[in-house]
Amino acid sequence: MARRKLSLAGPATLRDVARVAGVHPGTVSRALNPQTRGLVNEQTARRVLEAAEELGYRPNPIARGLRTNRSHTIGVLVPDLMNSLFAAVVRGIEDGLREAGYTPLIANTDNDAAREQVAFEAMSARQVDGFIAATAVRDHWLLPDQVRSGAKVVLVNRRVASDAIPAVTGNDHEGIRLAVEHLAELGHRRIAHVAGPQALYTGWSRHQGFLDAMRALRLEVDPSLIVFSDAFTEREGARCCGELLDRRRDFAAIVAGNDLLALGCYDAFEARGLDCPGGVSVVGYNDMPFVDRFRPPLTTVRVPHYELGATAAALMLEQLRSREAPPRQLLLAPELVIRGSTAPVAEPPAPRASTRTAAKSTTAGETGTSP
Amino acid sequence: MARRKLSLAGPATLRDVARVAGVHPGTVSRALNPQTRGLVNEQTARRVLEAAEELGYRPNPIARGLRTNRSHTIGVLVPDLMNSLFAAVVRGIEDGLREAGYTPLIANTDNDAAREQVAFEAMSARQVDGFIAATAVRDHWLLPDQVRSGAKVVLVNRRVASDAIPAVTGNDHEGIRLAVEHLAELGHRRIAHVAGPQALYTGWSRHQGFLDAMRALRLEVDPSLIVFSDAFTEREGARCCGELLDRRRDFAAIVAGNDLLALGCYDAFEARGLDCPGGVSVVGYNDMPFVDRFRPPLTTVRVPHYELGATAAALMLEQLRSREAPPRQLLLAPELVIRGSTAPVAEPPAPRASTRTAAKSTTAGETGTSP
DNA sequence: TTGAAAGCGCTAACAC
DNA sequence: GTGTTAGCGCTTTCAA
Numbered sequence A, B: 001m002a003r004r005k006l007s008l009a010g011p012a013t014l015r016d017v018a019r020v021a022g023v024h025p026g027t028v029s030r031a032l033n034p035q036t037r038g039l040v041n042e043q044t045a046r047r048v049l050e051a052a053e054e055l056g057y058r059p060n061p062i063a064r065g066l067r068t069n070r071s072h073t074i075g076v077l078v079p080d081l082m083n084s085l086f087a088a089v090v091r092g093i094e095d096g097l098r099e100a101g102y103t104p105l106i107a108n109t110d111n112d113a114a115r116e117q118v119a120f121e122a123m124s125a126r127q128v129d130g131f132i133a134a135t136a137v138r139d140h141w142l143l144p145d146q147v148r149s150g151a152k153v154v155l156v157n158r159r160v161a162s163d164a165i166p167a168v169t170g171n172d173h174e175g176i177r178l179a180v181e182h183l184a185e186l187g188h189r190r191i192a193h194v195a196g197p198q199a200l201y202t203g204w205s206r207h208q209g210f211l212d213a214m215r216a217l218r219l220e221v222d223p224s225l226i227v228f229s230d231a232f233t234e235r236e237g238a239r240c241c242g243e244l245l246d247r248r249r250d251f252a253a254i255v256a257g258n259d260l261l262a263l264g265c266y267d268a269f270e271a272r273g274l275d276c277p278g279g280v281s282v283v284g285y286n287d288m289p290f291v292d293r294f295r296p297p298l299t300t301v302r303v304p305h306y307e308l309g310a311t312a313a314a315l316m317l318e319q320l321r322s323r324e325a326p327p328r329q330l331l332l333a334p335e336l337v338i339r340g341s342t343a344p345v346a347e348p349p350a351p352r353a354s355t356r357t358a359a360k361s362t363t364a365g366e367t368g369t370s371p
Numbered sequence C: 001t002t003g004a005a006a007g008c009g010c011t012a013a014c015a016c
Numbered sequence D: 001g002t003g004t005t006a007g008c009g010c011t012t013t014c015a016a
Helices: A014-021 A025-032 A042-055 A061-068 A084-098 A113-125 A143-148 A172-185 A201-216 A234-247 A259-271 A305-321 B014-021 B025-032 B042-055 B061-068 B084-098 B113-125 B143-148 B172-185 B201-216 B234-247 B259-271 B305-321
Strands: A073-078 A103-108 A130-133 A153-156 A167-170 A191-195 A226-228 A253-256 A281-286 A299-302 A329-332 A335-337 B073-078 B103-108 B130-133 B153-156 B167-170 B191-195 B226-228 B253-256 B281-286 B299-302 B329-332 B335-337
Touching: A014 A025, A014 A042, A025 A042, A061 B061, A073 A084, A073 A113, A084 A103, A084 A305, A084 B084, A084 B103, A103 A113, A103 B084, A103 B103, A130 A305, A153 A305, A167 A172, A167 A305, A172 A191, A172 A201, A172 A253, A172 A281, A172 A299, A172 A335, A191 A201, A191 A234, A191 A259, A201 A226, A226 A234, A234 A253, A234 A259, A253 A259, A259 A281, A305 A329, B014 B025, B014 B042, B025 B042, B073 B084, B073 B113, B084 B103, B084 B305, B103 B113, B130 B305, B153 B305, B167 B172, B167 B305, B172 B191, B172 B201, B172 B253, B172 B281, B172 B299, B172 B335, B191 B201, B191 B234, B191 B259, B201 B226, B226 B234, B234 B253, B234 B259, B253 B259, B259 B281, B305 B329
Parallel strands: A073 A103, A073 A130, A130 A153, A153 A167, A167 A329, A191 A226, A191 A253, A253 A281, A281 A299, B073 B103, B073 B130, B130 B153, B153 B167, B167 B329, B191 B226, B191 B253, B253 B281, B281 B299
Antiparallel strands: A299 A335, B299 B335
16 A cells, blocks of 8 residues: 555556566556557466555556557547537536547537537547537538548447448437327417428437328328427527517417527417417427426426437447448437327317327326337 | 648657757747747748648647646535536636636546545546645535645635635625625524534535624524525425424525525425515525526525636636735625515514614615625 | 567657 | 657567
């Protein structure tokens, strides 16, 4: 337990250990590295381990990295940690990376390409071994150049057309289908969509999912019932929903691109004296913390953000371990969480809609999971 | 703009630049470092800069760090990023550090001493230049040993008795005073306290603040109106508040140790059919995102978490720049945010209370800041 | 199985 | 002013 050092100050070095163990530094290196321990005599190895222990020796990853060109560090690019969604993703990444001995280096980009570029450069300079990008911008500079130039990249919360890049995302298609089906089962035929920004992957994919889900249920997709927001914010949700409401009132259900947009819908309802869910139902997306405490508690689609992060970490480790690991693209299943913001249609559906009846009634509370 | 390299592969090195500029690597180092540029000929410097630009040279901080023993990296120890409060602190730190060229290395500890210890070791090994600890545990292993042994540490969101360690915290004393005064002005005399865990600094300091504020207002401090929670969670808030409510009903106001505990109080009210704020008022602490959307919207004390982080970063930079910078201890002013969870007493105050009248009425909306 | 020696990319003390 | 040299702490050939 004694912690006396041989070198004058600072932590013990490989050389100090070598001196104490009476061997050459190279031997200490071999003995201490599990990979190469086999090359060294059992006896000697033990002596080295003891000496290291006695000196409280900690290998210096900086020096090691300089030699090996591996920093055991992964750059994590995220729009904004203050968004609880990304905080969860990051924790998943951190926990997933930890046991493998990797450490995340985190940077917030605020979805600003310039800031992202800078962060990427800085991280490259710091010799990160790879990047996990949770930045949701579509048509992204990161992909064409960097990936081809050998940087290991894993996408989380978004993907690209190309199959060359490993990615893990929530299954938005499925999630939106759950939302639309839920509303349809409540008798809604005319369903509106407050879509997220189409420049962001999640905004775009959920919009696509909406179109497909409506068609699959043979519900009419009315372009005038779709409004595109400029940002995933409450303010934009209020603006878009207001626009919708001022345009027409022959619908009583809204699928929002995420929870913040849904929250904005609440504001628009209140400004117009509309009751939710009595007058109009709304479904959010993400199941952020505390949406169950809103007035009314928000029905929403839960995305397993922590698992998204943990899985992204696993994909990264795969890439790191073998040069030729196939770039897997994973979809994680969402889950509909039915709360208080959705209710059966009060008025009869609009005249033109077919009279298809709802398949079955849904009980409130906990809920339908997808496979 | 061309990016051809001289060395076969990998990024350009100092030597590559030297070769292109036709000078010695040492000269390149001097020319590129703003600190030492003065030592080199204007002409030569320009040539070097151009060569560096042409090659797309990026200095390798790993190599530099090995030489200088400075990594330009700060370890950040935080209980849990998924807690929005700490996410804000971390963003403040990141932004505060960035312009000085420092990067945070973040680890979550979940308030677990063992995990914190491990994270600390790992960061030390990675040669971080200092630590910013947002971990709120009192009586903390970090301080006695490490600080004395030369590690630079800045505390955020907590402090210690010793003045030797720089710290920046919210002024809990002041914040709780604002809360208690607000309730007193609404006519409350018997005020209960659902205190946070006393093992955590914020739980403890707010409890102290509560005692002082009550005494300052000459309100009776009744020990049976104070319950200590085991954690800053909604569940614990519900348990403690329930205990209080089942014990007696001759109070109509609660100061909670934080917003989550206040939220738990909501649950306890609901379970007992109590109306808030009609039957009982409650004040939270922190002003987390979305507490304004709760039912009722939560009256709470806002803590400038982002600024806490940014200030902590500034204090760290001070320590880093000069060996003998005084370890400043800063208090940031909180702000009372009055919303819907507090209301005037319905029943007359309990008989024993003195009949001191409220000093002045408070207007709703934005509100009193401290100096 | 171990020692010797070179060198990762950079900085800094010293010499010219 | 600029070149020279020596290493930071570690890994990894190459010999022995």
